[in-house]
Amino acid sequence: MKKIAFNLGLLAAFAVNAQSIKTTIDLVNVKDDKVAVTMEFPKMKSKDVKFHFPKTVPGTYSVDDYGRFVEGITFFDNKGKELTYTKVNDNTYSLKNAQNLTKVTYLVNDSFDEEMDTSKHKAVFSPSGTDIEQGKVYMINTHGFIGYIDNMQDVPYQLIIQKPTDFYGTTALVDQDKSDSTDTYTLANYAKVTDSPLMYNKPDYISFNAGGMDLVLGVYSPTGKYKASDFKDNLEKMVVAQKKFLGDMNTNKKYAILLYLSGGDGPHVKGFGALEHHESTSVVLPEMMPKDAIDKTITDVVSHEFFHTVNPLKTHSEEIHYFDYADPKMSQHLWMYEGGTEYFANLFQIQEGLINKDEFLQRMGEKIANSKNYDDTMPFTIMSKNVLQEPYKDQYRNVYEKGALLTMCLDIELRKLSNGEMGYRDMIRKLAQRFGENKPFKDNKLVDELVSITGYPQVKDFYNKYIAGDQPTPYEQYLNMVGVEIDKKETAPLFWFIKDPNQTGYNEKNNTFIFDEGSALSTFSKKIGFKITDEVVALDGKTINIQNVQEFIGYAKTIKEGQNVTLTVLRNNGGKTEKIDLKGQAVLEKLTMETLRYKSNPSPAEQKLQDQWLTGKK
Numbered sequence: 001m002k003k004i005a006f007n008l009g010l011l012a013a014f015a016v017n018a019q020s021i022k023t024t025i026d027l028v029n030v031k032d033d034k035v036a037v038t039m040e041f042p043k044m045k046s047k048d049v050k051f052h053f054p055k056t057v058p059g060t061y062s063v064d065d066y067g068r069f070v071e072g073i074t075f076f077d078n079k080g081k082e083l084t085y086t087k088v089n090d091n092t093y094s095l096k097n098a099q100n101l102t103k104v105t106y107l108v109n110d111s112f113d114e115e116m117d118t119s120k121h122k123a124v125f126s127p128s129g130t131d132i133e134q135g136k137v138y139m140i141n142t143h144g145f146i147g148y149i150d151n152m153q154d155v156p157y158q159l160i161i162q163k164p165t166d167f168y169g170t171t172a173l174v175d176q177d178k179s180d181s182t183d184t185y186t187l188a189n190y191a192k193v194t195d196s197p198l199m200y201n202k203p204d205y206i207s208f209n210a211g212g213m214d215l216v217l218g219v220y221s222p223t224g225k226y227k228a229s230d231f232k233d234n235l236e237k238m239v240v241a242q243k244k245f246l247g248d249m250n251t252n253k254k255y256a257i258l259l260y261l262s263g264g265d266g267p268h269v270k271g272f273g274a275l276e277h278h279e280s281t282s283v284v285l286p287e288m289m290p291k292d293a294i295d296k297t298i299t300d301v302v303s304h305e306f307f308h309t310v311n312p313l314k315t316h317s318e319e320i321h322y323f324d325y326a327d328p329k330m331s332q333h334l335w336m337y338e339g340g341t342e343y344f345a346n347l348f349q350i351q352e353g354l355i356n357k358d359e360f361l362q363r364m365g366e367k368i369a370n371s372k373n374y375d376d377t378m379p380f381t382i383m384s385k386n387v388l389q390e391p392y393k394d395q396y397r398n399v400y401e402k403g404a405l406l407t408m409c410l411d412i413e414l415r416k417l418s419n420g421e422m423g424y425r426d427m428i429r430k431l432a433q434r435f436g437e438n439k440p441f442k443d444n445k446l447v448d449e450l451v452s453i454t455g456y457p458q459v460k461d462f463y464n465k466y467i468a469g470d471q472p473t474p475y476e477q478y479l480n481m482v483g484v485e486i487d488k489k490e491t492a493p494l495f496w497f498i499k500d501p502n503q504t505g506y507n508e509k510n511n512t513f514i515f516d517e518g519s520a521l522s523t524f525s526k527k528i529g530f531k532i533t534d535e536v537v538a539l540d541g542k543t544i545n546i547q548n549v550q551e552f553i554g555y556a557k558t559i560k561e562g563q564n565v566t567l568t569v570l571r572n573n574g575g576k577t578e579k580i581d582l583k584g585q586a587v588l589e590k591l592t593m594e595t596l597r598y599k600s601n602p603s604p605a606e607q608k609l610q611d612q613w614l615t616g617k618k
Contacts, residue, residue: 020186023146023193024160027167027200028181030134034071034107037145041102042155049098050150051075053091054325057128057143057194059276059308061334061387061396064124066144067091069114073106092326108132108145112267126262126271126284133266135164137201137220139258141275141282143194148325153190160184161198168203170218171196172256172279191323197275197282199258204228210236211243214254222264225287226294231259234295235302241352242303245344245616249310249429256280257302263287268509274301276308288508288546299354304345311428312337314437321440331443334384334396335467339403340428343411346404347425351616357598360614361484364408365596367401368475368486369500373520374398377470380406397518402473409478410462412613416481417456420612427454482610483602487595493588495559497525497536497567500591511545512537512570528584534569537579541566561588 022040029036053067068090075083075093077100086094095101111129123129124144131139146157161169165180173185173196187193205218206228217235219228235257243250256279262269263286274283283305285297312320312331319331331337350360374395380403386392411424430453435441441449447463465471476486497513498504499520507514512535519532537543544552559565563586571578602610612618 020156020158021152022158022160024162025140025145026162027138028162028164030132033113033132033134034109035132035138035145036105036107038103038105039147041104041149041152044099044101044149045151047097047099049095049101050088051085051093051095051104051147052150052326053147054143054194055091056328056388057325058312058320058323060125060128061330062125062393063388064128065090066124067147069109069111069130069144070106071109073104075101076103076105078102104147110139111144112139112269115267115269115271123271125273125275126260126269127273127275127282129269129271129284131260131267136222136266137199137260138167139220139260139282140198140200142196142198143325146190146193148190148193156189157187157193158184159187159193161200163200166202167200168205168218169198169200170205170216170256170258171198172216172254172277173198190325194325195277195279197258197277197280199260199282206232208232208236210239213239213243213252215239215257216254217257217259219259219261221261221287222266223287225263226261226291228259230291231295231298235298238299238303238354239306241354242306242348245348245352245425246307246310247429249432252279252309254279255306258282259298260284261287263508268507270505270507270514274305276305276313278309278313281305286508299349300345303348304341307341307344307348308337310344310432311341315428315432315435316440317443317446318440319443328388330385330387332381332385332468333443333446334387334399335380335403335406336446338399339380339405340407340424342400342404343407343424347411347616350614357614361596361598364405365486365594367405368594368596370503371398371401371405373500373503373518374402376402376472379468379470381468394517397516405475406467406473409466409473409475410459412478412481412609413458413462414454414456415609415612417458420609421618422454423613423616425616430454479596481606482613483599483606484596484610485599487597489593489595491591491593493561493590495524495556495586495588496522497530498522498532499589506544506546506549507535508546510535510537510570511543513544522587522589524584524587524589527587528567528582530567530569530582531571534571536567536569538568539565541568559586559588561586 019042024038026036056064075085075095077083083095083098083101088094110132111124112131115123128141130141130144161183169183175183177184199218201220204227205216207216217228219226262284272285274281281302283302285294317331319329346363349355350357378395383392383395387396407424414422414424434453447460450459451457466473498515499522503516503519505514514535515532517532521532539556542552542555565586567582569580571580
């Protein structure tokens, strides 16, 4: 397949003509941290033209308006004359009588810089963002650099990257020229453009074959702390296990991983994670992480993105297949796209021996605990369909918690119904066989398709109650079926800023504690007017840094009920970051800890179902 793609690419390159959109990104002549982009168009199909940058892109579930990073845009006709235009919004430009439009030029700012400016609105999630660090690294998530014209999304693109001669581009694309200063790629359409991230930096990459798939891992480590070769053994072990788990569901022959480590004297971004693509993933992690922590994250996070090659990248509804970048219509089925994928990312590890059965159970228990920070009665289909809007977008993170748990329970339900012969993975395989990358299903007909391929009408009952309905999922009931019980214990009273202290993060640049926007505030924080977007600077004058973080936590543990405390925070107030003091009396809270454990004496039926669940064997 790789050879065929390469040959087709060469043919396309020789055939580049008036029917292709020639797009040049200049990484050599960078000025003021901005990159110049030029797009040259074939003959226009209509006189009135709309040119867009994406409002959002597949795999992200937020409004990011990538056009706001563009400036100095100029449109030209076939005689080099500037054309007038109307800027409709951040992302869209309208041109009248533009049948002679042949070229547009503009400058692109990166999103990583904005992420560091706390006076700005909510930043783009780093793995879907862009970074321009001249002489160091260029993170090119193509949707942040390249636009499209209405009704021309299916026109091929010729992408030309002008680069420093000593830079290497990590990507799943195939370079079609031999020049050290230019890389040339041919892409079938705009969807393929946005599906193809690139990362350029001085060469630090490894290529190898694992499980019959060619991989390339490119790494940018600003201080040189890590090399790509440091992660080869773990990555190879993970990929072999994934390919075995998926079997014929995965047909990838190549895959690229773009690993950007944040730190040093570069941007200290906070949106750590990854974004999926058909043949690659862009990953952003902090360079300060120990190697074993990065290895674990690669196994957990990169495997999640790789499992997306099955769902939704190759099995999806019409909303994803015909994605509208300017005015996106969202699918109802994040429970499957993200929840099912997250479940796979954990299930394959127990079934392929990367973790033991106790570790797997601990992970599921943590997801149950984390899911309690969200609205358990909000129908997942409604949240998913409206995820770009309030109040649903604040519930999005629950797709990785309750979404994974829903698919776990459905997995157990299917195994119970089939006497262990069928599980969630088998159902997804059958769905992939019925549909596929080029045959989407209708969003409102998915549950009927699932009943058809499984033969169990009970699947629809489960769906209507717990996925499309408002009934909380009875985890205890389903876990009992596989010989697992829930042990509930209350912690000693404690003082902290959010209800679950384990969800606290650290901002290395500001030496502050930060919190996920889905975290539930403690009673104390609510009383003093603390906001979840505040960054904790100090408690009673005791500041935080990575060296004394345990000392800070130790002091917090000494605080008594009713004690007067002063909390110093950084707050974005009307576009300006302020340091303010919040004062009040301490409130200590008990946290109910729910621990999952295997029954000491499960019934034979429970033990059999548990074995089938954890091994995947029938």
